[in-house]
Amino acid sequence: MYLFFKTMITALIIVAASELSKRYTLFSALLLSLPLTSLLTLSWIYIESKDTDKIIEMSYSIFGMVIPSLTFFLILPLLLKYEIKFPLAIFLSSLAVAIIYSVSVFLYKKIVG
Numbered sequence: 001m002y003l004f005f006k007t008m009i010t011a012l013i014i015v016a017a018s019e020l021s022k023r024y025t026l027f028s029a030l031l032l033s034l035p036l037t038s039l040l041t042l043s044w045i046y047i048e049s050k051d052t053d054k055i056i057e058m059s060y061s062i063f064g065m066v067i068p069s070l071t072f073f074l075i076l077p078l079l080l081k082y083e084i085k086f087p088l089a090i091f092l093s094s095l096a097v098a099i100i101y102s103v104s105v106f107l108y109k110k111i112v113g
Helices: 002-021 025-033 036-049 052-070 072-081 086-112
Strands: none
Touching: 002 025, 002 036, 036 052, 052 072, 052 086, 072 086
16 A cells, blocks of 8 residues: 555656646646656655665765766757657657766776776
């Protein structure tokens, strides 16, 4: 039942953002720019375990991945401006971000240990 509850709350937020985007693009963008996935995940971890050390570790890890993830929002519109079809643009943007993530994780492990 708890898993169902978590799934419904998470799904409702995503659906709300999608529906908002039909009429209020800026408000929807504001909602989507919030780290909702992170907030929900950190909340679920805390509710389930009360493990603040895990939340600290997760928070730092998320921070380290934010900049690579932002490149998606630069690459996708660029591809669309060059009239690349949306499904291919999404695929290429995701692929580019996956590569950037891989490089970031490699560098992180090299630098931090």
